[in-house]
Amino acid sequence: xxxxxxxxxxxxxxxxxxxxxxxxxxxxxxxxxxxxxxxxxxxxxxxxxxxxxxxxxxxxxxxxxxxxxxxxxxxxxxxxxxxxxxxxxxxxxxxxxxxxxxxxxxxxxxxxxxxxxxxxxxxxxxxxxxxxxxxxxxxxxxxxxxxxxxxxxxxxxxxxxxxxxxxxxxxx
Amino acid sequence: xxxxxxxxxxxxxxxxxxxxxxxxxxxxxxxxxxxxxxxxxxxxxxxxxxxxxxxxxxxxxxxxxxxxxxxxxxxxxxxxxxxxxxxxxxxxxxxxxxxxxxxxxxxxxxxxxxxxxxxxxxxxxxxxxxxxxxxxxxxxxxxxxxxxxxxxxxxxxxxxxxxxxxxxxxxxxxxxxxxxxxxxxxxxxxxxxxxxxxxxxxxxxxxxxxxxxxxxxxxxxxxxxxxxxxxxxxxxxxxxxxxxxxxxxxxxxxxxxxxxxxxxxxxxxxxxxxxxxxxxxxxxxxxxxxxxxxxxxxxxxxxxxxxxxxxxxxxxxxxxxxxxxxxxxxxxxxxxxxxxxxxxxxxxxxxxxxxxxxxxxxxxxxxxxxxxxxxxxxxxxxxxxxxxxxxxxxxxxxxxxxxxxxxxxxxxxxxxxxxxxxxxxxxxxxxxxxxxxxxxxxxxxxxxxxxxxxxxxxxxxxxxxxxxxxxxxxxxxxxxxxxxxxxxxxxxxxxxxxxxxxxxxxxxxxxxxxxxxxxxxxxxxxxxxxxxxxxxxxxxxxxxxxxxxxxxxxxxxxxxxxxxxxxxxxxxxxxxxxxxxxxxxxxxxxxxxxxxxxxxxxxxxxxxxxxxxxxxxxxxxxxxxxxxx
Numbered sequence: 001x002x003x004x005x006x007x008x009x010x011x012x013x014x015x016x017x018x019x020x021x022x023x024x025x026x027x028x029x030x031x032x033x034x035x036x037x038x039x040x041x042x043x044x045x046x047x048x049x050x051x052x053x054x055x056x057x058x059x060x061x062x063x064x065x066x067x068x069x070x071x072x073x074x075x076x077x078x079x080x081x082x083x084x085x086x087x088x089x090x091x092x093x094x095x096x097x098x099x100x101x102x103x104x105x106x107x108x109x110x111x112x113x114x115x116x117x118x119x120x121x122x123x124x125x126x127x128x129x130x131x132x133x134x135x136x137x138x139x140x141x142x143x144x145x146x147x148x149x150x151x152x153x154x155x156x157x158x159x160x161x162x163x164x165x166x167x168x169x170x171x172x
Numbered sequence: 173x174x175x176x177x178x179x180x181x182x183x184x185x186x187x188x189x190x191x192x193x194x195x196x197x198x199x200x201x202x203x204x205x206x207x208x209x210x211x212x213x214x215x216x217x218x219x220x221x222x223x224x225x226x227x228x229x230x231x232x233x234x235x236x237x238x239x240x241x242x243x244x245x246x247x248x249x250x251x252x253x254x255x256x257x258x259x260x261x262x263x264x265x266x267x268x269x270x271x272x273x274x275x276x277x278x279x280x281x282x283x284x285x286x287x288x289x290x291x292x293x294x295x296x297x298x299x300x301x302x303x304x305x306x307x308x309x310x311x312x313x314x315x316x317x318x319x320x321x322x323x324x325x326x327x328x329x330x331x332x333x334x335x336x337x338x339x340x341x342x343x344x345x346x347x348x349x350x351x352x353x354x355x356x357x358x359x360x361x362x363x364x365x366x367x368x369x370x371x372x373x374x375x376x377x378x379x380x381x382x383x384x385x386x387x388x389x390x391x392x393x394x395x396x397x398x399x400x401x402x403x404x405x406x407x408x409x410x411x412x413x414x415x416x417x418x419x420x421x422x423x424x425x426x427x428x429x430x431x432x433x434x435x436x437x438x439x440x441x442x443x444x445x446x447x448x449x450x451x452x453x454x455x456x457x458x459x460x461x462x463x464x465x466x467x468x469x470x471x472x473x474x475x476x477x478x479x480x481x482x483x484x485x486x487x488x489x490x491x492x493x494x495x496x497x498x499x500x501x502x503x504x505x506x507x508x509x510x511x512x513x514x515x516x517x518x519x520x521x522x523x524x525x526x527x528x529x530x531x532x533x534x535x536x537x538x539x540x541x542x543x544x545x546x547x548x549x550x551x552x553x554x555x556x557x558x559x560x561x562x563x564x565x566x567x568x569x570x571x572x573x574x575x576x577x578x579x580x581x582x583x584x585x586x587x588x589x590x591x592x593x594x595x596x597x598x599x600x601x602x603x604x605x606x607x608x609x610x611x612x613x614x615x616x617x618x619x620x621x622x623x624x625x626x627x628x629x630x631x632x633x634x635x636x637x638x639x640x641x642x643x644x645x646x647x648x649x650x651x652x653x654x655x656x657x658x659x660x661x662x663x664x665x666x667x668x669x670x671x672x673x674x675x676x677x678x679x680x681x682x683x684x685x686x687x688x689x690x691x692x693x694x695x696x697x698x699x700x701x702x703x704x705x706x707x708x709x710x711x712x713x714x715x716x717x718x719x720x721x722x723x724x725x726x727x728x729x730x731x732x733x734x735x736x737x738x739x740x741x742x743x744x745x746x747x748x749x750x751x752x753x754x755x756x757x758x759x760x761x762x763x764x765x766x767x768x769x770x771x772x773x774x775x776x777x778x779x780x781x782x783x784x785x786x787x788x789x790x791x792x793x794x795x796x797x798x799x800x801x
Contacts, residue, residue, distance in 0.1 A: 024472040
């Protein structure tokens with residue numbers, strides 16, 4: 001009898017672990033991140049690049065804002081950079097960059113070379129805050145309105161089509 | 173025909189041949205006549221399968237060497253400016269290529285197993301081949317459908333994206349294939365265990381047919397882990413060699429089971445008992461290898477070894493893993509017969525079993541630590557990471573009795589043992605305590621736990637050495653492989669213990685011409701030079717390190733490298749090693765100013781850590797050669 005119970009317990013444990021692993025796969029932030037759309041930003045807290053222990057917070061989002069997660073080591077970030085520059089030049093959207101798991105020196109020289117489209121830059125050295133915020137990989141870009149509500153999220157490098165979409169959202 | 177078509181054709185042909193092997197094996201097993209001779213057809217098919225799959229791997233390799241950017245995996249992981257050595261290692265430095273290597277190892281091992289097991293029963297060999305080919309089929313299907321290394325990209329890019337510079341290191345290039353041979357190699361005794369259960373081929377004969385494979389995979393696994401640590405130490409620039417990262421854990425878990433397995437095999441060989449336990453270990457090794465692969469490749473765990481993550485991959489491996497576990501458990505339970513164990517408590521068998529208990533304990537600890545974050549994430553939506561304090565506080569205390577048993581165990585007799593020479597043990601213990609005291613006198617104070625670890629490792633070393641001297645004196649035939657491995661393990665723990673307790677680390681800023689003094693050291697920043705490498709430029713600093721107590725002087729040359737294609741910086745440590753210590757120095761520039769941030773470390777006994785790991789391996793290699801004779 002006790003052996004049978006043992007067997008069933010083992011079976012139950014196996015399926016429990018399996019379910020957890022399965023759910024963990026589903027938990028992939030890339031799949032749940034759409035839930036972020038329409039939500040209000042709350043836990044947005046990043047150290048400022050070169051700031052003396054100053055922090056960025058959700059209060060910095062006071063008008064339509066683009067939040068862009070990037071790093072100097074990220075090749076696709078280079079590809080999308082020109083669209084960020086164009087947005088800066090052609091619109092009055094506020095752009096906040098979050099420098100993700102990067103070497104600060106590399107980040108600086110990246111901005112010197114490709115120009116700096118950002119109004120504010122936050123730093124996330126270990127990537128924890130970014131993951132908490134809901135990003136999975138970089139680059140990722142969010143459009144947030146003045147009420148701090150996320151309107152849209154772009155996964156991967158921005159392209160011409162995304163650029164147009166962003167312009168449309170800003171002009172609305 | 174281009175490379176992609178050729179490669180796809182080769183993979184598809186391998187898939188077909190695998191299917192043929194499965195069908196033929198089932199046909200042979202179902203035939204009413206008793207099978208006496210192993211069918212030649214299966215050997216030929218297996219050889220054919222091996223040839224074709226090696227061909228597919230080489231065509232990918234050629235794709236990397238000639239930089240054929242029409243292949244997506246080459247485009248994503250290579251670059252024309254990369255040195256040829258790293259073009260080659262790029263083949264397995266990505267998910268798709270490594271899966272192809274994985275399948276190759278399974279196929280090659282299947283063929284070698286069939287050819288080398290001529291003395292074993294035919295039915296057992298066919299069942300084993302069948303089981304292995306079902307596994308191969310599963311992975312091939314995965315490769316073909318989801319992770320095809322020969323996927324095309326159009327239009328063909330002119331240049332590749334390049335390999336991450338920190339991955340351009342010889343130790344890194346070598347360690348993945350070593351590990352693959354280790355834990356993918358374990359698939360063959362997974363299959364053999366299934367074959368043994370289904371054909372009722374048990375006991376000593378079974379032990380004999382798999383022990384070479386267990387030993388081979390264990391040697392490669394040990395080497396792989398060692399080279400992985402060497403890479404982490406020399407290249408990552410963190411000054412450590414083991415971080416309890418999920419991927420490191422994924423390689424360590426099968427290692428624990430392999431170690432337990434070849435110790436249990438000794439008992440199965442000598443006493444014809446523990447058969448079912450050996451079977452469980454055989455099944456567990458490969459199951460853990462696949463579990464590790466699932467954890468790493470699906471991206472549900474974060475680690476320094478990030479492969480481009482893809483949840484569909486994870487789902488496939490998870491389904492495959494579940495089928496593997498369920499099927500093997502059903503086969504096991506259906507064939508399980510209760511075994512009687514009558515071990516005398518003081519006997520060699522018990523000592524060997526105690527090795528298994530410890531290994532299982534370590535396995536459990538590492539497994540829980542590795543998967544725990546997944547559970548908290550799913551159940552409580554809480555992201556945590558389990559760090560070294562957890563592992564250290566659980567594993568280290570239990571190393572102490574483990575080392576003692578490891579010293580005493582090998583001298584015990586089979587069936588019934590008696591301790592006659594208590595006095596020897598006491599003397600050796602006294603020597604170890606005395607040596608420990610001199611170590612803490614020379615280096616400085618340490619905690620009680622560290623003292624105990626060092627005493628027990630010294631005990632293992634001296635006990636094994638004295639044993640060796642006695643055996644040579646009495647001219648008894650002895651097991652040199654075991655002595656070397658156990659000695660190596662003793663030295664490994666001893667050097668890690670000393671290294672852990674007496675490392676010195678300093679972090680400060682300097683300008684060229686400045687100097688800094690602390691403890692016993694004086695560091696002078698002499699100059700800076702620009703250098704040009706094959707595919708990078710570098711800033712090389714020159715530092716003079718003076719040690720006041722022995723007035724020795726060393727020059728160290730740390731580098732900051734700027735890679736041409738990715739414009740990425742890496743900080744190369746400069747390391748001076750001698751027998752008793754490593755001096756380790758990295759520098760990084762602060763905001764493009766004249767100031768440089770300097771990290772200086774003194775790490776005692778680093779060389780001993782590598783040497784003793786290699787020693788553990790050598791024991792295995794000697795054992796393998798002895799068996800071949």
